[in-house]
Amino acid sequence: MIDPDIIFAFSGIGELLLLITGIYAISRFFTFGEIGSLILGIFLSVLAIGGIIYWIKKKESFFTQYA
Numbered sequence: 001m002i003d004p005d006i007i008f009a010f011s012g013i014g015e016l017l018l019l020i021t022g023i024y025a026i027s028r029f030f031t032f033g034e035i036g037s038l039i040l041g042i043f044l045s046v047l048a049i050g051g052i053i054y055w056i057k058k059k060e061s062f063f064t065q066y067a
Contacts, residue, residue, distance in 0.1 A: 019048035
C-alpha cells in the first residue's frame with residue numbers, strides 16, 4: 001500500500017506548483033498586458049488556494065484514519 005505521507009507530499013507540491021503558475025500568469029499580465037494571462041492567473045491562484053485549504057483540513061482526518 002502507498003504510504004499516506006507520500007500521497008500528501010505530492011498533493012501539497014502540486015497545489016504549490018499550481019499557485020506558482022497562477023502568480024506567474026498574473027505577472028505576465030503586468031509585464032506584457034495580456035488580459036488572458038490575468039484571467040488565467042486569477043483562476044489558477046483561487047483554485048490553488050482552495051486546494052491548499054482543503055488539503056490542510058483533510059490532512060488530520062486522513063492520518064487519524066490510517067494510524
